[in-house]
Structure formats: C-alpha cells, structure tokens
Amino acid sequence: MSALNTAVGKVTLETPGMVASGIMDETGESMVRMLQAGAGAVVSKSIGMEPKAGHANPCFTEVAGGLVNAMGLPGPGIELFKEEMEIATPKGKIVGSIAGGNVSEFITLATKMEEYGACAVELNLSCPHAKGHGMELGTDPALVKEIVSQVKGSVKVPVWVKLTPNTHILPQIALAAQDGGADAVVAINTLKAMVISPEFAKPFLSNKFGGLSGAAVKPVGVRAIYDLYKVVSIPLVGVGGICNWRDAAEYIMAGASAFQVGSAVLTDGPEVFSRINTDLQKFMEEYGYDSIASMRGVANE
C-alpha cells in the first residue's frame, strides 16, 4: 500500500492535504470539522493584532474557473483567537497563519500562536487585498528576510512563509525567506483580480480588486512550485486550485512535499479531502510510487 504520510520539515502529516488559510478556519469548531474530514492539518485564518471586520460586502463572487474574493482578513484578533485554538489543537495539527503589518507585530503574533499550540506558523506575506499587510510586505525581498529572521529568533516552532504570485521576482523572495531561516515556502496565494459589473458600470467588489483562486490558478501555482524547487532547498507546500488527486499529483511532482486546498471546499465540500486522499493513493499504487517523497519533484528530473 502506498503511504500518504509526508513531512514539511519537522512537521509530520498523516495525509498530505491541508486546509488553506481563509477557508473554514476562523473558529475552533470549523477547524475541527475540517480535520475530521481528512485534512492532514488546518492552516488557520490569518490572524492579526486586533479584531477586524474585513472589507464590506460584496467581497466575494464566483467567476469562470474559480472565485474572486476580497474578504480583507476579517478575524477576531490574536487575543480572542486563543479560545478557538484551544478547541482545535487537541484534535489535530493547526498551523497558525498570521498577518502582521510590521516586524514587531509578526513577532507578537507568532509567539502567541506558538503559545496556543500551533505546530508551525505561516506568515501571510501574500494577501493581495489587505492594505499594509500581506503582499505589500511580501514583494520586498529585504523586508521578507528581516521579518522571517526576526520571527525565527522568537519562536521554536517551524516558520512557513506564504508567498504571492503577483510578482516577477518570486524566486528571489523565496531565497530571501530561506536566507532568513524559513522552514518552508508555501505558494501560491491568490492572483490579484477584478470583476466589473457592466450593468452598474462599477467594480463588483467593495474593495474594487481582490484575489482569484480556484481551478483557473492551478497552472500558475504548479509553475511557481516547479521554479521554486530548482531555487530553494527548504520544503515547498503547493497551493492554488487543487480540486482532485490529479491537481495534487501535479504539485507534488513539481516539487511540493505537501499541499493545501481552499476553493474546492466550495464546489466539493469538506469531503474533498477524503476523496483526494483515496484517489491519490490509488494513482500512486498503480504507477508505482510508494510514498509522497518518492513522487516529489519527479517532473524536474
């Protein structure tokens, strides 16, 4: 029987698929539900310093091949998130996603997440629609290195860095994260996007632009992982448009040690994880891959 267990550095996973940040992971109970649905881990909603309502509605719409959202990082803030983590961490592995606006905020947030029992922290340096956060910080290699190294110096748990595809220097940014001591790179976040309502002659989202996710972005994500695999030596986590075993296999063969699923929870429900696990194992069996590690990066050879 082919084995589905894998590891992202020191973080071991029973199954290779995790819930991507921002999907059914703002409350303790919903994170538990996703773990029970077969996710190897859940990456929490990106949590900031203070309670935040995010952008006004409309902040989401379906488009051909995916979704465009500009939630604007809503969340209860790091202090209150303790209660949610207390419910979720006894049930499985939770990666604490954090969205600071500067180095010191990232340090505080990471320290809290570690204290709450997160198995790793994921630095959101890639959200395309939250002013002063995410991608606004994550497209400057020097700043990325600074944030990562400072966070690394403050926590013992592994530090993952989630990067944006909205740049032509993704490899340099990933290298900066590696130089800063990052334990893994997660790619990709959403592609900066816009939907216009012709009837109203206006952008549909209240924030005007948002991020595209879903099946449409998968080839972009696969390419990003393929490129990063050649450049960095730390583990990679693939995310972007994964709906089925085939998508997952593409990311793993491009070089990912594990993957995350987000938008497919809309189309397939939380059950998407158990289905991918079963089908991926079947494929590995038939094509002679006895482990995720044996399949990782093979498309690069």
Place this chain on the structure above:
Amino acid sequence: MSDHVRIISVTENNYDTKTLEFVTDDEARPGQFYMIWCPGMEEIPMSISKVDGRTRSISVKRIGPDTERIHSLKEGDVLGIRGPYGNGYDLTPGRKYLIIGGGIGTASIMPAVEASGADTIIGARSERDIVLRDRAEKAASNVWYSTDDGSFGFHGNAVQLFREKQAENHYDCVIACGPEVMLYFLHKACVELDVDCQLSLERHMKCGAGVCGCCVMDGSRVCRDGPVFTRDQVSQLKDFGVQKRDECGRIVKFRKG
C-alpha cells in the same frame, strides 16, 4: 452564480416591507436565498419569497441603510443577485406539514406554502406586521394568525398557537423561519412533542457560498450546510439560541431570559 436582473414589480406589503419581483433562469427551491446588491449598499442575504416558474421575489423589511436602499428601487431598476444559495426546505410528498412564519421570516416560508398547500401559521407582533397574508390564504389549506398584542388572530406567540394546532392535527413535520427566539422555543416544543422540524436559521454572511466560514454555527455553515437545519441537527448546535459571531468572528452572547 452572479446575475443582474430587472425589477418587474414592487409591491408595498405594509408600512415597512416591500416585495420586489424579477425573472431569472435559475433553479431556485423554497428556502434558498440570494445575496442581493446594488451600488449604494452592502451586499446582504435575502430569502427568496416567491418561486413561480421563472419569477422570483424577495420581501424586504426596512431595518437599516441597506434595506432602505432596496426600498428605494423602482420597477425597471437593476438588481445584482448571487445564488441561489443554501439547501432549502425538504418537502417530501406524503408527509403532513405545518409551516410557520414569524415576522419577516414569513418571506422564507411562503414558497414552501405555495409549493405544498400545507397548513400555515403566521406570527407577528401586531396586525400591521403581518405580511404576505393574501398569498398564504390563497395557497394554504388553513391559515392561522398569532399576534403578540392580540390585535389579530390568536393572542400570543406562534409557538403557543403551534402547540394548540399540533394537539388537534398531529403534523409529521414543522417548517419554520422567524426570529431565533421563536425558533428556539419552537425547537424545544418539537423535541418535547416528538415532532420533526426544519428550521431556517440566520447568521452574518460574507461569501454566502460555503467558503469563508464567517456564518458558522459550531462547525456548520449556515449559508451552505443550511440555512435549513433538521430537528436533530439543531439539537447538536451549541450556538443555537445562545450566541452568534459578529463580522470579526467574535462571539456575541444573546441576552438571557
């Protein structure tokens, strides 16, 4: 999916509620909802109050700036709709249903009344708060009313009236939408009397489509796993009648008693 529709009629139901009709090619079912938007408002979820061929309606009570904006729309104006979303009511034939609408919750149950012709209770604070009465009387086998102030029909609340009617008619299943406090006591009564029920619940929504998790009650997404939950599902929801989450995801306790 996302669509833009032209309003074909606007009806004033009473002093604070209007019904807007439009035509669309979706396959909406009773109990589902749309996310409604036009410039000048935040997008909000609205129960579908009519499913008649291709004709749909929403019935909107004026409670704040967004519903005020919807009230300003006229016949011929354009409305943005996303959906239909949610699971809707299960109207399996052969079961004896009692349908209960409380206040503006009557909008959500009306398509189920029209699809089934089942006995119906409409509860409201006062006679002037009763909406969609004409449609209920046309479609339902029997319609009974309760008002808190006794100005029309039974003097009392819809749950008290339900207990009377259940004792007389032995329904198999209750379908209801209304304020959570009404649904809370209705659910209690259904458990006590061992009657099945389907309750349409409400929480703050953002995506409406089951992705973001903003509207969860425990781990259940009101927008996607609901908004209609069965008696047993509701029994498992620790948040029901106790607490909700605000737009930041913070827990807000309901007032006790």
